Amino acid sequence: MSKGNINYKYLRRRKNWFQRNWKALIIYIILILAVLGAGAFVCIRFTPLGSKLGITQGNESKENKASPGADNNAQGDGSNKNNGEQQTKEVTWIDLKEPEQQKEVSYTVPAGVAYPYHIKVNRAANCVTVYGIDESGSYSIPVKAFAASCGRAGEETITGENYKTSDMYVWRLMVDNTYGHYAYRISGGYLFHSVPYLKAANNTLETEEYNKLGTFASLGCVRMCVRDVLWLYENCPQGTTVDIYDDAANPGPLGKPESIKIPLDSPNAGWDPTDPDETNPWHKESATLSGVQDITVKVGDTVDFLKGVTAKDTCGNDITDKIAVSGRYTTDAAGEYTMKYQVTDAIGSIATAEMKLIVTK
Known part of the structure; x- marks a missing residue:
């Protein structure tokens, strides 16, 4: 470019303008840069971009680095505690239920029924189940179950259906010269009765025989504890039907109750613990x-x-x-x-x- 083409007059004017306004120009530039910087800071700090860059409010980024587990995927109550608080642990409650007690079957004897019960003896299981009569006249309602002792080997209890109970005795002399309490005849020489007593007295129980309840032990009769045989004696009138059968796998619909054992050295050993007699020392x-x-x-x-x-x-x-x-x-x-x-x-x-x-x- 030749010297003749340069507008020196214009250049001198531009130079004079910068000389007069350079301070104001610098201030404007600083203000513009400050505004741009503030906008960029806000954008980074309060938008997803800040999260991606690891910049969050307060000291949260530092806390997350110190506690890797305190993130948005935390379990338990789902809350992410700030200010260094630990995540709340979930509380697990344990409920232990009371055991169900064996309930008495609700059964009301229908009016006008001469024989409200039917007795079934499961000889193989040494268990007696008493059935009540339903509205249709069938003995289909299991009401009571009792542990028993049927005849031991060589002295087996009879089996069969439709036996009818007959003679009843508070005390009955047995063939081995022991006594049965609340004896109730099933058929011939076969009876329901208590575990044998040495005498016709409540305190002369054969304790060793009592501890065999629930197993084969008798000379053919069906032994029961005093409480249970007394129930039959008082609630099943003469002429009640008795069936005796074998089913070792299934004692009956109510199961087979346990029998308590009497320590042979107990001072109360001559008494049946279930005997309701008011002088029974077991009542204490x-x-x-x-x-x-x-x-x-x-x-x-x-x-x-x-x-x-x-x-x-x-x-x-x-x-x-x-x-x-x-x-x-x-x-x-x-x-x-x-x-x-x-x-x-x-x-x-x-x-x-x-x-x-x-x-x-």
Whole structure:
């Protein structure tokens, strides 16, 4: 470009303008840069772009680096605690239900029925089931079940259907010179009666024979404890039908009840524990629980409710394995929880006790 083409006058004017306004120009440039910088900061901090770049509000980014588990996928209550708080642990509650007690079957004898019951003896299972009559006249309602002792090998109890009960005796001399209490004839020389007594007296029970209840032990009759044979004696009139059959696999619709055992060295050994006689010394005894006391554990610990706890039945036999514990508790949180212990023995005596489970931090 030749020198003649340069507009020196224009250049001098531009130079004079910059000289006069350079300070203001610098201020404008600084303001523009400040506005742009602030906008960029807000955009990065409060938009998904900031999350992708690892920039979040406050100290959250640092907290997440320190606690990898405290993210949006946290389990439990689903809350992500800020300010260094730990995630809340989910509380699991444990419900221990009370054991179901064997309930008496609800049965009302229909009016005008001469024979309200039908007795079935399962010889093979040593179990007696009593059936009540339904609206159609059939004996289809199982009402009672009793453990029994039928004839031992060589002295088997008869089998058959439609035997009719007849003679009834408060005490009956047996063929081996023992006595049966509440004897009730089935057919011929076969009777329902108690476990044998040495005399016609309530305190002369043959204890060893009593402890065989539920097994084959008799000379052909059907032995039962006093409580059970007395029920037949009082509720099944003479002429009641009796069937005797074999089914070892199925004792009956109500199952086969347990029988309590009498320690041979017990001072009460001559008495049947189920005998309702008011002078029966067993009436002063009952099932018991021992060792039940409050337990203290820390959050997260396991609890052994049965440690140091024992139970005995009316006759003093150990039935610790029958103890049931019920109640609602958790060891995931501090608190106090009331728990109940219960045990029921073979003759229906029930013992209960309560304790507190104390869970501390």
